[in-house]
Each structure stands twice: as structure tokens, then as C-alpha cells.
Amino acid sequence: MLMLERMIFERIETRILVGITAFFGILLMVGWVAINEGGRMAAFEERSLARSIERGAALFASGCATCHGNDGRGITGRAPALNNPQLFGYDFGTGEITAQIAKLEEQRDLRTQLPELEAELAAETNPNVRQQLEEEIAAVQKAIDPNFDGIDFDAEIVALQAQYDELAGQMQQAIANGYDPAHPERLVNVGWAGDLYGFLFTTLKGGRPVSSSYWPQAMPAWSQEAGGPMRDDQLEDLVNYIMNWDRGEAWTLADLNAVQQFAVEPARSSGGGSEQQADASPVGTNVRQIMGDLEGVEGDAARGEALFNSQETPLGGVALGCSGCHNGVVAPAAEGLWARVETERLADAALAGYTAEQYVVESIVNPGAYVVEGYQPIMPGTFGEALSTQDLADLLAYIHSLGE
Amino acid sequence: MSVLPFPTILDDIKEKGLRRALYDAVDTTVERVTAGMNIQDIREALRGEKASRRPNPRLTPHADSFWLHMRPSYFNKEVTGIYPTFRLGWLSTYFVFFETITGILLMLWYTPSPEIAYGNMLNILGNVPLGQFVRDLHRLGAEAMVLIVALHMMRTWFTASYKKPRQFTWFTGVVLLFATGLLSFSGYLLPWDQLALWAVTIGASMAEATPAIGKEVNLLLRGAPELGANGLLRFYLLHVLALPVLLFVFLGVHYYKVIIHGHSLPPQSEKIGEDTAKRVPLDKRVYFIPDLLTNELMWLGVTTFIMVVLVIWFYHAPLENHADPQVTPLGTTAPWYFLWIQGALKLGDKFLMGIAFPTALLGILAVMPYLDTAPSRRYKDRRIMITLGLLLISVTTILSYMGLPEFAVSTSAEIEILHELDKEPAHNKMGIIRPVPYEQLVVGWYTTAQFDVPEGEDVDAYLAEFNATIAENSQYEQLVDDLRQTAFTVTNTEPMFEAIPEDAPELEAVLEEFYHMLKEEELELPNAWGAIIITENQDGLKRIDLAISWDGVEIEQGDVVLDENGEPVPLMETVLVPVVDENGEPVMVEMLDENGDVVTNENGEPIMVQATEEVQQRVRRIRVQHIFLHRNAAYFQ
Structure with a gap:
């Protein structure tokens, strides 16, 4: 040293x-x-x-x-599979084919609609209605995809349907366990805007309190914050484990058919068009179309009054609250409205060619189109989405009864 | 005539020429920065020459500058070498600053909250460039500092440097030792992993033993009955605020005292009872500039160099799984520098050994200079004190050894063996099956019985026989039942243990080690066989089930009960066995109710049932547990 x-x-x-x-x-x-x-x-x-x-x-x-199975493939009647191509949004082709068929049907329908509208336009004289028709025609023309020109739609659809049926035929086992080949992506089906990690994490964290209505036992909340046993880092570990089941592009039909139980999907509207749905869909904001829809629909003034005074709720599920404003101070009074429309409003040159009913309908679904002098344009423009044809007919009946 | 209306360097340039003027300007600046030494002075100092001008410019910085006014301008030659100080005081100071700097860097990425802290650690390790490097330095520095400070104290003890007039210096040193230990300990908790939580839980549980106010002290320290958000915040504030303040204040006092009394000379170089540290003869003077300064800068470089080499190649700060108050890891220990307390705790009462003993030790240390007032610092006159010092070192070493979980903590052999096989990485050890390469974890059922094969016999035939045996004596059934309890899907009805394939030598080595461990514990685990069952759980993830099946024996307080022949006493159980006659036909008897009356059917005829008899049989025990191993988990590193 x-x-x-x-x-x-x-x-x-x-x-x-x-x-x-x-x-x-x-x-x-x-x-x-x-x-x-x-x-x-x-x-x-x-x-x-x-x-x-x-x-x-x-x-x-x-x-x-114990519920999702040792291999994560779910247990029949108990809990859905996680080791499951549907959860990871893997489409064996049926989803894509369904979308293609829908596109073909849309294009086919547009092409039949166009000449009908043009014929209607040629017969129409009222300038306001003409303008609306022209706008509609323009919209249809814009929606027509030239890539589909010259296609034999029905033949194509039949061919695709055959492909679909063949694929679905190989999924019999899965379909029996709750798989819907037309909607192969779980996150899309539940309308989840985030990614799969977030979906799994939040499901674990808060559980599925209502899932006892379709499973024998509800998915409990697992996080300590929600009263469960696990810390967030443990939930992350679990999600990482579940995500590790993802096979990317390597999922096989055998994997799909090995699933014991698929998730219960939320109720899905079939996409519109059927007769029963006519009453249940919102009226929209196209006045000309609404006038057509209203034909033959009998209004119930008593229900209209209940709707007007927020004692009943329309299609949208939220009370309308009309009576809150239509007292003559904030907005024109409902009393004598119909008479005022007929005698004063329709005299305005801007409303040439309008009927009283047409004016009132427009004022409800598109309130900004014409604002009575002395009032502010403050009425919300959302009623077209909140009212069914029946709701609107009832309201009209009530307003009509007030005016006389 | 000035170039500008006021004097500037331009005038100098005009007068002396550019070169000379610039040199003079730099020279003046250097002299100002060093508070007294110009370029020429520095050059002379570094060349080892004498100063060429008077008054000696090397002394001016000690008079004029802030930093050097704390340092003496010269030392006694006898204290500047490695002996007698071993530079331990200097090293302690070095680590104070080293830990402060690395600690502040780590604070940038740390939040003292149980929800976030562990994630912060993962972030530091996986996402902050040089994060792991700085954390390793900080952790290694902390442990080194505890050691260095303790050695510094022992050196002072042996050279009797605590004697008059340095009693109070020693006292402040004891405070610094205490602060260093607590700093290191409070930092232990911050990563919020299992190692941290349980080491600190053990340490903090001693506070509970405080008489009368144990509960309150415990609550004050942890902020709640169990360590949680408040406890972590308190330890964090202790670590970054309270203890550093204490440390720096006492460091200031300590150093002031060291300088005011001078470094004590080696015991034999002064007369008994004299203290000549402040009277340094001219021929023994070593000047701070340049000798001590270059010396310290060199040590700064060399020590840091050693630290960097250590953390790059030899040391990584441990990080275990996230803290979990519900899961107590097997073999939890306090940090090594508190192991001696843990060892003492095994000897007696929690208060006596956990509180009274360490406090008394610290108290005696603090007042030691006022007790040992014998004037001589010579080694030969201090036989008792030196013996006591060596005794202190021996006792703490022995107690530390006793603090290890290996000492007098009895866990059942089967738990111990399974733990040896699969334990999580902790204290630089891990279960021996974890580092087996992933591709050698071949799916299959393997058993230690494979090594029982007598010399020259066929392994496959032997295992087939083994399979038949355990199927018959229902040991397999027992195994399968237990496996099913742990979410294991057993598809085969017959046992299918097979020999380990040849391309899995490391797995085979683990199985063989497993076999030897069972053999070593034969007393507690008679007729045992072990199993390693490997299944594929996910792509890239395998499940390893470990099982031990053995004949139960009587255990009392962790020890096997032996009979008079020295044999373990077997555990017996009573089972009801159906009785058969010599032809193998069941023997039928009348059914009796709980009162001993014959039960009859509606026709009044006695109901016949098969007779049973009570049979004593050895209890067969089994224990299974499992782990998962991922392809990328890289336990071999």
C-alpha cells in the first residue's frame, strides 16, 4: 500500500x-x-x-x-371468449362482403331513384318545391359512384351472397355459439371509439354492471377504485395477457369455431327501409319528404298537447319543452298560431306557395328558415331528429286545434 | 490619448500590441476567478515548482475565495497519505455530493404516489436515456456510502481520534452515521416494488415495539396502519428533504470541527496526552495548492471511474414486482445494513432487541468519547477499546448473518423446494427453472422419478411402470384434482410422464436438481416424487406446473418428529374401505341409523348395504404451483 x-x-x-x-x-x-x-x-x-x-x-x-375458460375461449352460457378473432376485429371476409353488398344495393337504389325524381321535377311548378327537388337530384347525382357504372347489380349481389353463404357455412359452429358473420368486429358492434386496449382495460376496471341480464353472473368491477381486488398495474398485466392472444393475420376458422361462447351484441337496427320502421325513425329536415310522409297519418291533438307541455316524450326520448318558450314573449304564442299563420305569414312574399301546414312543419324541423319579426332565432334545429312522423302529426293536430 | 472617451482594452492593444494585451486580459481574469493565482502561478504550481513571487499566491485563495476559505492552506504530511485516514472521510463527503446530484436527476422522473411510483421506475429504466445508469449509480452510491461512513467511524475508533479535543466531532459523526443509514433506508421504499415494501415494512414494524406509544409512532411514520400513499409520501419527504437537511447541517458542523482541531495525527507520532495537529512544522507541511488539490481531483476521477465501471459491468439496482401488501414474498429481509437488527430480533423480544438494543448502541457510541477519557491514543495502551471495536464488528457481522432468512426461519421443505425452482428474481437470485431457454421448455409431463431408474434399465419402461403405479395408488388422481383447481385443463385420463427429450439439456439439469433437492429432504418428504408439467398457454407463453407428492410425516414447529429409532413418524388417516370376501364379492350387512337400529324398507325388511371397515393408511400429500414463462422474459440476463 x-x-x-x-x-x-x-x-x-x-x-x-x-x-x-x-x-x-x-x-x-x-x-x-x-x-x-x-x-x-x-x-x-x-x-x-x-x-x-x-x-x-x-x-x-x-x-x-372460471368464467372465461382456462384457454380463454369462453364457457357456454357463462361468459364470452377473449381468445377470439371477433374481439380482435379479425374479419374472415363476411364483414367485407356484407359491406360490399350494402354498397351495391345503395348504388342500385340511387340509380333507380334518379329518373323518378327527374320526372317529378318536370311535373312540378311551385318554385320552392322545384328548388328542393333540384337540390335532392344534385345530392343523388353526387352520391352516384361512377366506378359502379355499367354493373349488373343484382348479379353481383347474388354472386357475393353466394360467397358469403359459403364462408358462413364454414362458421356453423361459431354461429351456433353466437357469432354474427355480417358483423365480425366486436368494437364496431358495441360502437367503441377507442382502441382494444382501452376497451379491455375499462371493462376490467368498471366491470359490466348490467351484464347479469344476459349472463348468470355480471362481470364484476376488478379495480380497487371500483371496489374490486386489483390495482391498475395488475389490470394492465391482464390486458397485456389478453392482447397476447391476438394472432394478427394468422387467425383461422378453426380458432373461430373453437370459441365456446361469443359476446352478446347490443340490439342493432337493421338499417332502415322496412315498413315497421317508418313510424320509429325521425322525420328529418326535408320538408317536402315530411309532407309526403304525413299524408294519411292521423294526428292526435290530446297527445300533441301532452308533447307540447312536456308531459310525454317523443321518439328522441327527451321532452320537447315547447311550452317553455312559446308564450308570446320569448317565442310566438301557441294560442291562435294557426290563424296568424294563415292571415299574416302566408301573406309574406317570401312564403309564396306555402300552405299553413307546410310552414308550421318547416318552422319546427328547420326553425331558422323564417323567423317572425320581433323574435330571436334561438329555437334549436334538432327537432327533426327528435320527432317521429306520428309525433309531428300529433303536434300539428294540437297546434291546429289551438288556432281555431 | 485614449481611442474611446474612456479607457478600454483597445488602449492596451495600442500600447502593448494585440498578443500581449489579450494575454494580460486573460491573465487578470484567471487571477480574479482563482482569487489570487495568475496563469504563471498555476503553471508553476502544476509543475511542482516553488512559487516565484511573494507573497505566496497559493495562499491567497484560502484567504480570499469562498470555497477555499473552508480548506486549510496546508496539512501535516502524516495525515495526507492513505494511512491513517484511508481517505474515508473524504469518500463520505464525496458520496454526499454524488448522491445529491444523482438523486436530483432521478427526482425529475419520480412522483411519490403508489399509483405512479412503480410506473415511474419502469419509465426511468425503459424510456429515459441513461435513466438506468443514473439509478444504478444512485443505488450503488447509497450502499457504498453506508459502508464507507461505518468504516470511517471504525477507523476513528481504532486510531482514537475521538479523544479530547475531538469528542464533539465524533458526536456529530454519529449523527451523520444515523442520518446516512436512515437516508439509505428511506430511499429503499421509493421504487414501490416488493423488495422495497417488505424491507421497509420489516424495518418500520420495529417502531411498533416502542413502549406505550408504539402505535402512535408507527402511525406517524407510516401515515396509516399499513404502508400506503401517506407512508410513501412521508418516506419521500424524509429522503429528499428532512434527512438531507439534517445531513448537510451536521456535515457542516462536523467539517468545521475537523478543521478547527486539525486532522488528528497517527497515534504514535505525538506524545501521550498531547495534541499537536494544529502545530505543523515547516518541513512537514503539505500545501493544499497544488498537492492536496491535485490529489483530491485525482481521487474524484478515480472514484467516479470505479463507480461507473461497477454500474456498467457489475451492478444493477434491483427492481422487483409492483408492491403488493397482500403477497408476502418468502425470505423477506431488511436492507443489508439493518440485517443485524433483524438478526437480533430473532434472539428475543421485539422491544428489547428491535428498539432498546440499537438505541442503546447508538447512545453509547454517541457519548463514547466522554466515557473513554484515558489520555493515551497509542494502540498498546488501548487494548480494551480495540478489543471492543473488533467485538462490535464481529457481533454485527454475526447478527447480520443471523438476520438472513436461511437462519432459523423454518418453512416446510416442499414450499422451500418449489420456491427454489420458481421464485421471482429477488436479491440477485431466481428460481432455477426461469433461466431455462424458452425453446428447451418442451411441452410434456416430466418427473424426477426419471432419475430413480436403476443402472442399465430402460428409462421409458421405468416411467411406464411409474405411470401405472401412480394411476393405481390414486396419486395421479390427487395430482389432477389439484391441477384442476388452478385453471389447468387436464385432457388425458392416464398419467403420461415421459423422459425429458434430449434437446432440452438445461431443463433436464433443472429436473435433476429438483430430484436432488427432494433427496436431501427425504426425512421430511419420504417417498417423494416431483413433476414438471409444461403446457403451451399462448403463442410465446408457456405454463410450468410444478408438483411434489410425498408421504406425510408428523411435523412439530417446523421440525420432523422422530420416533425412538430416529425414523420420522408417519401421518396416518382413517379411511372407510368396502369389505369383500375371499371371492372378491362385496359383503352385505344391515343398514343402521345413527341410533344403531336397523333401518327397514316399507315392507319391514332390513335394507342391506355393503359392509365397510376402518383402515389406517398413510396420508399422501401433494403440493402444486405454477408459473408462466414468456419467450421474451429474458431471465438469463
Whole structure:
């Protein structure tokens, strides 16, 4: 020790040399560490994901497997599968075919609609209605995709339908367990705007309180915040484990058919067009179309009054609240409205060609189109979405009864 | 005539020429920055020459500058070498600043909240460039500092440097030792992993043993009955605020005292009872500039160099799983520097050993200079004190050893063995099955019985026989029942243990080690066999089920009960076995109700049932547990 001390540290130049060497050594080593940091950090992330999956697997085995199955394929009548192409949004082709058929049907219908509208336009004389018709024609023309010109729609649809049927035929097992080949993406089906990670995480975190209405036992809330047993990092481990079932493009029909139980899907509207739906869909804002829809619909003034005074709710499920404003101060009074329309409003040149009913309908679904002098344009434009044809007919009947 | 209306460097340039004027300007600046030394003075100092001008410019910085006014301008040659200080005081100071700097860097990425803290650690390790490097430095520095400060104290003890007039210096040193230990300990909790939570839980549980106000002290420290958000915040504030303030204040006092009394000379270089540290003869003077300064800068470089080498190649700060108050890991220990308390706790009462003993030790240390007032600092006159010092080192070392979980903590052999096989990485150890390469984890059922094969016999035939045996004596049924309890899908009805394939030598080595562990515990686990069952759970993820099946024996307080022949006493159970006659036909008897009356059917005829008899049989026990191993988990690193 003393020898070493004499040899190295006694002389100032050795000290300076050793010191400088050490400092440069530090710089070199730190630099060397720094340039390798990218790789090291990536390796760390990979490793910590792997270990998270391991922990998630242990949690799954102890907490989830009893309902979702040891292999994650669900248990019939008990809980849906997670080891499941539907959850990861994998489409074996049926979803795509369904979309193609819908597109073909849309294009086919547009092409039949166009000449009908043009014929209507040729027969119409009222300038306001003509203008509306022209706008509609323009919209249809815009919607017609020239790529579909010259296609034999019906033949194409039949061919696609055959393809669909063939694929669906290979999914018999899955369909029996609740799979809908036309809607193969779970997140799309439930209308989830976020990603799968968020969907799984929030489902675990808060549970599915109402799922006991279709499963024997509701999915409980697992996070401690929601009264469950797990910390958020454990939920993350579980989600990482579930996400590890994703096979990307390698999912097979065998995987699909191995699923014991699919998730229960929320009720889905069949896309409009059927007769029963006519009453149940909102009237929209196209006055000309609404006038056509209203033909033959009998209004009930008593229900209209209840709607007007928010004692009943229309299609939209939210009370209308008409009586709150239509008192003559904030908005024109409902009393005597019909008479005022007939005698005063329709005299205005801007409303040439309008009937009283047409005017009132327009004022409800598109309130900004004409604002009576002395009032502010404050009425919301959302009533077209809130009212069914029947709701509107009832309201009209009530307003009509007030005016006489 | 000035170039501008006021004097500037331009005038100098005009007068002396550009070169000379610039040199003079730089020279003046250097002299101002160093508070007294110009370029020429520095050059002379670094060359080891004498100062060429008077008054000695190397002394001016000590008089005029803030930083150097704290340092003496010269030292006694006898205290500047490695002996007698071993530079331990300097190293302690070095680590104070080292830890402060690395600690502040880590604070940038840390939030003291149980929800976030662990995520912060993962972020530091996986997302902050040089994050792992700085964390390793901080952790290693903390542990080194505890060691260095303790050694510093022992050195002072052995050279009797605590004697008059340095009693109070020693006292402040004891405070610094205490602060260092607590700083290191409070930092232990911050990563909020299992290691942290349980080490600190053990440490903090000692506070509970405080008489009368134990509960209150515990509550004050942890902020709640259990360590949680409040506890973490308190430990964090202790770590970054309260203890550093204490440390820096006492460091200031300590250093002031060291300088005011001078560094104590080696015991033999002064007369007994004299203290000549402040009277340094001219021929023994070593000046701070340049000798000590270059010396310290060199040590700064060398020590940091060593730290960097250590954390790059030899040391990584541990990070275990997220803290979980519900899961107590097997073999939890306090940090190594508090192991001696944990060891002492095994000897007796929690209050006596956990509180009274350490407090008394610290108290005695604090007042030691006022008790040991013998004037001589010579080694030969201090036989008792040196013996006591060595005794202190020995006792703490032995107690530390006793603090290890290996010492006198009895866990059942089967739990211990399974833990050896699959434990999470902790304390730089992990279950031996974890580092087996993923591709060698071949799906299949394997058993330690494979190594029972007598010399020269066929393994497959032997295992077929084994399969038949365990199917018959229902040990397989027991295994399958237990496996099913843990979300394991068993598809085969017959046992299908097979020999480990040849391309999995590391797995085979683990199985063999498993076999030897069972053999070593034969007393507690008689007729045992172990199983390793590997199944594919997900793509890239395998499930490893481990099982031990053995004949139960009587255990009392962790020890096997032996009979007079030294044999373990078997556990027996009574089972009801159907009785058959010599032809193998069931023997029928009348059915009796709980009163011993014959039960009859509606026709008044006695109901016949098969006779049973009570049979004593050995209890067969089984334990299963499982882990999952992912392809990328990289336990081999």
C-alpha cells in the first residue's frame, strides 16, 4: 500500500496523469453507455411487456378462467371468449362482403331513384318545391359512384351472397355459439371509439354492471377504485395477457369455431327501409319528404298537447319543452298560431306557395328558415331528429286545434 | 490619448500590441476567478515548482475565495497519505455530493404516489436515456456510502481520534452515521416494488415495539396502519428533504470541527496526552495548492471511474414486482445494513432487541468519547477499546448473518423446494427453472422419478411402470384434482410422464436438481416424487406446473418428529374401505341409523348395504404451483 502510494500519488505529474485518464475514461464509458441506450431501452420494454404478460397469465388463471375458460375461449352460457378473432376485429371476409353488398344495393337504389325524381321535377311548378327537388337530384347525382357504372347489380349481389353463404357455412359452429358473420368486429358492434386496449382495460376496471341480464353472473368491477381486488398495474398485466392472444393475420376458422361462447351484441337496427320502421325513425329536415310522409297519418291533438307541455316524450326520448318558450314573449304564442299563420305569414312574399301546414312543419324541423319579426332565432334545429312522423302529426293536430 | 472617451482594452492593444494585451486580459481574469493565482502561478504550481513571487499566491485563495476559505492552506504530511485516514472521510463527503446530484436527476422522473411510483421506475429504466445508469449509480452510491461512513467511524475508533479535543466531532459523526443509514433506508421504499415494501415494512414494524406509544409512532411514520400513499409520501419527504437537511447541517458542523482541531495525527507520532495537529512544522507541511488539490481531483476521477465501471459491468439496482401488501414474498429481509437488527430480533423480544438494543448502541457510541477519557491514543495502551471495536464488528457481522432468512426461519421443505425452482428474481437470485431457454421448455409431463431408474434399465419402461403405479395408488388422481383447481385443463385420463427429450439439456439439469433437492429432504418428504408439467398457454407463453407428492410425516414447529429409532413418524388417516370376501364379492350387512337400529324398507325388511371397515393408511400429500414463462422474459440476463 505504502509502495503504491509512493509510486503513484507522491508525484504531482502522476496524479495529474491518473486524474486526466480517469476523467477521459468516464467520458468514454458514459458515451459508450449513451450510444447503446436505444437498444437497451427497447430490450427493457420488450422484457417488461413479457413479464407483464406472465403476471397477467397468473391473474387470469386465478381470477378469470372460471368464467372465461382456462384457454380463454369462453364457457357456454357463462361468459364470452377473449381468445377470439371477433374481439380482435379479425374479419374472415363476411364483414367485407356484407359491406360490399350494402354498397351495391345503395348504388342500385340511387340509380333507380334518379329518373323518378327527374320526372317529378318536370311535373312540378311551385318554385320552392322545384328548388328542393333540384337540390335532392344534385345530392343523388353526387352520391352516384361512377366506378359502379355499367354493373349488373343484382348479379353481383347474388354472386357475393353466394360467397358469403359459403364462408358462413364454414362458421356453423361459431354461429351456433353466437357469432354474427355480417358483423365480425366486436368494437364496431358495441360502437367503441377507442382502441382494444382501452376497451379491455375499462371493462376490467368498471366491470359490466348490467351484464347479469344476459349472463348468470355480471362481470364484476376488478379495480380497487371500483371496489374490486386489483390495482391498475395488475389490470394492465391482464390486458397485456389478453392482447397476447391476438394472432394478427394468422387467425383461422378453426380458432373461430373453437370459441365456446361469443359476446352478446347490443340490439342493432337493421338499417332502415322496412315498413315497421317508418313510424320509429325521425322525420328529418326535408320538408317536402315530411309532407309526403304525413299524408294519411292521423294526428292526435290530446297527445300533441301532452308533447307540447312536456308531459310525454317523443321518439328522441327527451321532452320537447315547447311550452317553455312559446308564450308570446320569448317565442310566438301557441294560442291562435294557426290563424296568424294563415292571415299574416302566408301573406309574406317570401312564403309564396306555402300552405299553413307546410310552414308550421318547416318552422319546427328547420326553425331558422323564417323567423317572425320581433323574435330571436334561438329555437334549436334538432327537432327533426327528435320527432317521429306520428309525433309531428300529433303536434300539428294540437297546434291546429289551438288556432281555431 | 485614449481611442474611446474612456479607457478600454483597445488602449492596451495600442500600447502593448494585440498578443500581449489579450494575454494580460486573460491573465487578470484567471487571477480574479482563482482569487489570487495568475496563469504563471498555476503553471508553476502544476509543475511542482516553488512559487516565484511573494507573497505566496497559493495562499491567497484560502484567504480570499469562498470555497477555499473552508480548506486549510496546508496539512501535516502524516495525515495526507492513505494511512491513517484511508481517505474515508473524504469518500463520505464525496458520496454526499454524488448522491445529491444523482438523486436530483432521478427526482425529475419520480412522483411519490403508489399509483405512479412503480410506473415511474419502469419509465426511468425503459424510456429515459441513461435513466438506468443514473439509478444504478444512485443505488450503488447509497450502499457504498453506508459502508464507507461505518468504516470511517471504525477507523476513528481504532486510531482514537475521538479523544479530547475531538469528542464533539465524533458526536456529530454519529449523527451523520444515523442520518446516512436512515437516508439509505428511506430511499429503499421509493421504487414501490416488493423488495422495497417488505424491507421497509420489516424495518418500520420495529417502531411498533416502542413502549406505550408504539402505535402512535408507527402511525406517524407510516401515515396509516399499513404502508400506503401517506407512508410513501412521508418516506419521500424524509429522503429528499428532512434527512438531507439534517445531513448537510451536521456535515457542516462536523467539517468545521475537523478543521478547527486539525486532522488528528497517527497515534504514535505525538506524545501521550498531547495534541499537536494544529502545530505543523515547516518541513512537514503539505500545501493544499497544488498537492492536496491535485490529489483530491485525482481521487474524484478515480472514484467516479470505479463507480461507473461497477454500474456498467457489475451492478444493477434491483427492481422487483409492483408492491403488493397482500403477497408476502418468502425470505423477506431488511436492507443489508439493518440485517443485524433483524438478526437480533430473532434472539428475543421485539422491544428489547428491535428498539432498546440499537438505541442503546447508538447512545453509547454517541457519548463514547466522554466515557473513554484515558489520555493515551497509542494502540498498546488501548487494548480494551480495540478489543471492543473488533467485538462490535464481529457481533454485527454475526447478527447480520443471523438476520438472513436461511437462519432459523423454518418453512416446510416442499414450499422451500418449489420456491427454489420458481421464485421471482429477488436479491440477485431466481428460481432455477426461469433461466431455462424458452425453446428447451418442451411441452410434456416430466418427473424426477426419471432419475430413480436403476443402472442399465430402460428409462421409458421405468416411467411406464411409474405411470401405472401412480394411476393405481390414486396419486395421479390427487395430482389432477389439484391441477384442476388452478385453471389447468387436464385432457388425458392416464398419467403420461415421459423422459425429458434430449434437446432440452438445461431443463433436464433443472429436473435433476429438483430430484436432488427432494433427496436431501427425504426425512421430511419420504417417498417423494416431483413433476414438471409444461403446457403451451399462448403463442410465446408457456405454463410450468410444478408438483411434489410425498408421504406425510408428523411435523412439530417446523421440525420432523422422530420416533425412538430416529425414523420420522408417519401421518396416518382413517379411511372407510368396502369389505369383500375371499371371492372378491362385496359383503352385505344391515343398514343402521345413527341410533344403531336397523333401518327397514316399507315392507319391514332390513335394507342391506355393503359392509365397510376402518383402515389406517398413510396420508399422501401433494403440493402444486405454477408459473408462466414468456419467450421474451429474458431471465438469463
